[in-house]
Amino acid sequence: MGSWDCYCAICAGPIGRARIAKRSRRAETGEENIPTLEMPDTLIELPAEYERWLDDSDHSDDWDEDEEDDQEMTDIEDENENEVEPEGEGGGEGEAQVTEEGVITSAVSVDNEVEDRGEGEKKKEEQKEEEEDEQDEQGEEDEDEDRFGDDFDGYDPAVLRRRDKAWATMCHVLGFNSKAPGTSKAFVTGPGVSQEYGGIDVQLGSDPNAQDLDTGDFHCYWHWEKGDPVFPFHWPCYELLVLVLTGARDPSAINKDVLYSVMRSISPPLGSVLGLCYSEPDADPKIDPELEQYWESRPGQELLLASPARSEGLRYVVLDDLSRRDFNLLPATDPGLARKSQGDCFARLPWEIVYYILGFISDDSLFKLLQASHFIHSSLHRDATFWKSRISTKLPWFFELHHFLQNDPSASTKDMKGLYLWARHVTKPRFGMTGPYMAIANRRRIWGACQQLADLYWPNLPPPSAAPRPTDLSIRTRTSNPHMSVVSCPIVGREDLRNAFWLLSWEENRHEKLVEAFWDADGYLVGMSVAPKGSPRRLFGLDDSVEGVIVGSVDLDKSVWIAGIDLHIPPLDLSNVSWARRLNSPDDPFVEPSTSPKGVTIHMSDGLAVWLGDVNRDYCIRPLWPAEGHSVVGVNGTIGSIKGKERILRLGILQAPQIGVASTPDKAEPxxxxxxxxxxxxxxxxxxxxxxxxxxxxxxxxxxxxxxxxxxxxxxxxxxxxxxxxxxxxxxxxxxxxxxxxxxxxxxxxxxxxxxxxxxxxxxxxxxxxxxxxxxxxxxxxxxxxxxxxxxxxxxxxxxxxxxxxxxxxxxxxxxxxxxxxxxxxxxxxxxxxxxxxxxxxxxxxxxxxxxxxxxxxxxxxxxxxxxxxxxxxxxxxxxxxxxxxxxxxxxxxxxxxxxxx
Ligand SMILES: [Zn+2]
Structure with missing residues (x-):
């Protein structure tokens, strides 16, 4: 098996592997003045840390390869500087006329052209000349030549400049560090570049959960060696995801633990991207990212490399375009509609109700309804409020349009229905798309993937009031997790990080407590709770409210507390394992050995110990003990499924330094x-x-x-x-x-x-x-x-x-x-x-x-x-x-x- 590319978890785009062709097939087949992703003053800029990283490291091969051709392209672009037109789909001057099916029907062609044949010829000739010069100089074949083929192979340089794809050169990763000292374990790194065989070379960055990790052990999407995989993403894609998940632009508002669990749950075995749909359901399949072993830079798919980020330049171009259009609508498409829809049932409903329902239906249904109901058609045709509201709810990714509607004085003069239809149309991802709306089309596509992640993320967010938090500051602010261990296998798919505090204040220790452990029908430990007698459970995992789960309990006397916990885990059958069988060949189906804790020993502060569950002497012992001078205040770990049954996958204790004990990180380790x-x-x-x-x-x-x-x-x-x-x-x-x-x-x-x-x-x-x-x-x-x-x-x-x-x-x-x-x-x-x-x-x-x-x-x-x-x-x-x-x-x-x- 050779190496392979890994793709952005959010957009499925390449990480630094995209190729711009040396020559433009479109330009050389006579097409002129092809609209580029031209955006003054932005996108050209790389974030400072990217620049620094590229300068500092020897990871800049991909970048350098592009740089040599970059000057050439910049020259061509300079020629065209004065013709920065808001071109592309439906671009150009004048009025775009659209029907309710969202199809442009007027003389405005899909690929509107600027009449400047002379410039086009000049550009073409210059480009040819430079290519010839370059070919003379280039004595040796590029080592990637076999992979990339001829000069036209790659994205069309007339559509996408080399610097336009800079945003996708590097990535960050979302990972999970079970050794992170706090109750949260997931982290996001600084920038880095992808490596062969799913590896990734990143700066760890400032996330405290990522400190001291070995990036050589980072593997994207799946891990050769039973470790925790990482998920790579472009930063602009992550910013979009933050917005979708939290409704705001602050990355710290994301619950990274939940996001990690979600991504892991949809990361297929041996995969190089998440199991999401990365294109719109009715999109042209020719524009789908082709997730082969290596990224295919196919001409016509340039929009996949158009940055979805907000940028001043893009906003400028789009606002300028918007202000010059008036979005005149055609007259009603069917003069007979009024007659046909006599007895229109919607006319008998209170308008508020109709209005309310319309907010929920898809565009497809809405347009069918407009054709079927004259009442709704005539009511909505000039209802600016309705269409404006629909722009904000159905086109949330069109930031530039929202800005225009909020800030531009000319916005109130526009036909809102026409604007809505136009906006849907020009941002629809299409094969062969050109111009600045490529960026918004790509954003629209990525937004769809973000929404799929959100649908998995939101239900998994712990409810704010689910678990009681310590009232005692010395517990709440000084809790650490000295060691969280894998206690079950095989771990595949979803893994939800959970915490349970068992001691909310030191004072609680003076009361009698109830320790409960919960076992499923197969005798495996699935939950634990410790709480003062008479208080609600402080549960980690499942309890006996789940069918088939039984409880075992023990009382703790006043002032007796938990000194440490031992888990009793049946040993794995190591004989039943092989790499070849793990690949699961049909004639040798592999049943992966599994295990999970079956018994618990609670060691108490008075020196006694109690056993719960199956504590067979042949089982392995996993100690969960606090560091010296620290007390157990709870547990943390992950919950997931082992062969379809909910189990505890990892477990560790939460500890806090005892009163009067100063704790430093080196002393917090047992x-x-x-x-x-x-x-x-x-x-x-x-x-x-x-x-x-x-x-x-x-x-x-x-x-x-x-x-x-x-x-x-x-x-x-x-x-x-x-x-x-x-x-x-x-x-x-x-x-x-x-x-x-x-x-x-x-x-x-x-x-x-x-x-x-x-x-x-x-x-x-x-x-x-x-x-x-x-x-x-x-x-x-x-x-x-x-x-x-x-x-x-x-x-x-x-x-x-x-x-x-x-x-x-x-x-x-x-x-x-x-x-x-x-x-x-x-x-x-x-x-x-x-x-x-x-x-x-x-x-x-x-x-x-x-x-x-x-x-x-x-x-x-x-x-x-x-x-x-x-x-x-x-x-x-x-x-x-x-x-x-x-x-x-x-x-x-x-x-x-x-x-x-x-
Ligand atoms: Zn991406």
């Missing part, structure tokens, strides 16, 4: 062990435990979201005394795949995946956990082959003091342990694992007690008969450290004899 998914529940609470990742922990996994891949605890010592019994650490390997070496086509090397670890002692310590795991994903025990041992003289005082790892392609390629005796072992999956070793040592006053191991990379694919994976190999590793309690421990563990990386 320790790593309370942000990971665990296969066992008992270890992350250990006092003084420190978990430090070796290398990158944020590497994505192509099959599942990292939040759903659990860590296994491999703990070789429960306390320092166990270290004296340790005799051997062993890594277990499995055949994991093959690798070919450059230069030797048929030479394959078997790679070995690190699949398990275990410890041996002279006397087995009580409660040690000497094996990381007991079976691989296919359920069979690990084979006793390819064991690689590392003897340790525990009784003699030897300790592991450093752990190193080297990662590649989501696999731990090498793992190395060093001891205080200067010895080390290197376990490698291949002969050559590279040199990028990351090393972690214990800190002062602590010792290395074990490792946390994530086996998240599937391997050992069984083609026949099972078509599933057998094994997983090590994909992430972290060091677990505990504080030393014996006085002698620390000095002994200091690394004195080993330094540097392995």
């Amino acid at each position: 320790p790593l062990q309370r942000r990971c998914l665990w296969r066992e529940d008992f270890y992350y609470h250990a006092e003084g435990l420190r978990m430090v990742p070796v290398g990158e922990t944020e590497t994505t996994n192509s099959d599942f979201h990292l939040d759903l891949l659990p860590y296994h605890t491999f703990r070789w010592s429960q306390d320092e005394r166990d270290l004296k019994r340790l005799k051997r650490l062993t890594a277990q390997f499995i055949p994991a795949g093959t690798v070919s070496r450059p230069g030797s086509d048929f030479s394959f090397e078997i790679t070995h995946g690190l699949c398990n670890m275990r410890a041996e002692y002279d006397v087995l310590p009580h409660d040690a956990r000497p094996v990381a795991r007991h079976a691989d994903i296919d359920g069979t025990p690990f084979p006793e082959t390819d064991l690689r041992h590392f003897n340790i003289d525990g009784p003699g005082g030897e300790r592991v003091i450093a752990v190193s790892a080297v990662m590649s392609d989501r696999v731990v390629m090498g793992l190395s342990l060093e001891t205080n005796f200067g010895r080390k072992v290197m376990w490698q999956t291949e002969e050559d694992v590279g040199s990028d070793w990351q090393r972690v040592t214990h800190g002062e006053g602590e010792y290395i007690a074990g490792l946390a191991l994530c086996f998240g990379k599937v391997c050992g694919y069984d083609l026949e008969p099972k078509k599933s994976y057998k094994n997983t190999e090590l994909s992430a590793v972290a060091v677990l450290m505990l504080p030393c309690h014996s006085g002698t421990g620390t000095a002994q563990f200091r690394e004195s004899s080993v330094g540097g990386s392995p």
Whole structure:
């Protein structure tokens, strides 16, 4: 699969990929004085930040390619400067005469021409000459030549200048950052350019929810690696969308979380644009954006690249045109109408009612009605108020016309019905359209897409009074979300961000509270509420008002509060996954594994814990805990559908610093062990435990979201005394795949995946956990082959003091342990694992007690008969450290004899 273009989510137009032809076919086939999108003094200007970005970066290829021809076009335009006429559809001097079908019937032709043949010839000749010069100079073929074809391929330069499409050169993106610290997660970035393979290179901009994100991980419309996609758009399109969604021009008035959820819900798999209708239902199909693998710049479709933005220049041109027209209507189209519509039922209705109904019907219906009812026809024919009101409600995108009606003294002299018919006609998107009304036609088209988004956006806005807000300022203004985790999969489609505050004031904590959890018929957690007894529920998700949902509850005594929450999530069946099957070939339909929380443990401030739902010991544990010095004040997360059933997709807690605690962003984060998914529940609470990742922990996994891949605890010592019994650490390997070496086509090397670890002692310590795991994903025990041992003289005082790892392609390629005796072992999956070793040592006053191991990379694919994976190999590793309690421990563990990386 090659690369592809991604299109603007709002207009479906290209992002920087549009091509202006080198020569104008229209001009060279004899057409003269073709009206351009000529607009004095505007559109030429790029926003300052665009200019800066283009200057600063090496992303300006697309722009540069155009620049070389730009001067040529500017010269031609300069020639024509004095003939800036408001041309195009129905343009020109005089009176446009229109019928009720909206068709221009007078002598005014659709493509009105200015009589200046001499100028036209001159322009044509000049253009030809320059083209010839250019061809001589251009020795080498453009690398895109194959893709773009000949000199006429692209938009007609006589209709659309290169700078006219500058607005579509760059885009911004709407994205979702589950790690954003506040209750809102969606963000809009600064400007950027699109990249190959759905990538996007943008400036993060000033949105606080976008801080510290890696733009290299941005993928438009869908994400290779189970991350959250971003949605690209042109800024002028976004401004239109803001206006449609909010009725105002302030982008901050948009609920970005809801908009993101809406866009995600209509983003098709492997798509490059949203699933909207981007043209009017009755529009000429020839003007539809052709959303192929790459953007097709087809002559005749220039209007798709006409900026929909408001601009002074466009307004000037349109106002000038409007002031010079009088929109005379033809006489009534059918003299026999009065006779035919005798007994007109509308004549018997009160006029106010008729008037009211007419406001709701479409133009098509209205014009049919005008032909059918003489009463309505004669009543409305000169009713300026009616037509003026219809202009404002049915043509909301024609800003220039509204401005004219409000501000121009000549407006009151115009025939409003004629004006309405004319306005509909000249702004109808048409193939081959030219002139300034292209911009308004494109705006009209985009407005339609914005309205479809609005129809999805408005119902999803949370009602203002739905959830109670904290009354206590120290809660309301200082609430943060330390970590929101994916708790379900697969996440496809709609995902609505929701918050529920459970503590509105610190005072409420002195009362008795009721904790409720809600389960659907399949036993999955679908909602939670905590509220003072007797108060209405403070609900996140669904409650038992939904059919089939049942409730479980527990009381919290006075002054007892929630210290933390553990979710119990059935582990994913990793064997049932493959990239090939994800593409869903018909002969191998892929059923994507799914999971969702089934149980909840509530840890309370008095040290007790209660369980609700299914807390099977084989399930994974997802801790949701506040940072030190903070209290739980609520939850936030997303709700959506898993295989057609409403579930909690992501969940995190809302926390606020306790009274008297100053909170800074770095202190608002719980320790790593309370942000990971665990296969066992008992270890992350250990006092003084420190978990430090070796290398990158944020590497994505192509099959599942990292939040759903659990860590296994491999703990070789429960306390320092166990270290004296340790005799051997062993890594277990499995055949994991093959690798070919450059230069030797048929030479394959078997790679070995690190699949398990275990410890041996002279006397087995009580409660040690000497094996990381007991079976691989296919359920069979690990084979006793390819064991690689590392003897340790525990009784003699030897300790592991450093752990190193080297990662590649989501696999731990090498793992190395060093001891205080200067010895080390290197376990490698291949002969050559590279040199990028990351090393972690214990800190002062602590010792290395074990490792946390994530086996998240599937391997050992069984083609026949099972078509599933057998094994997983090590994909992430972290060091677990505990504080030393014996006085002698620390000095002994200091690394004195080993330094540097392995
Ligand atoms: Zn757009």
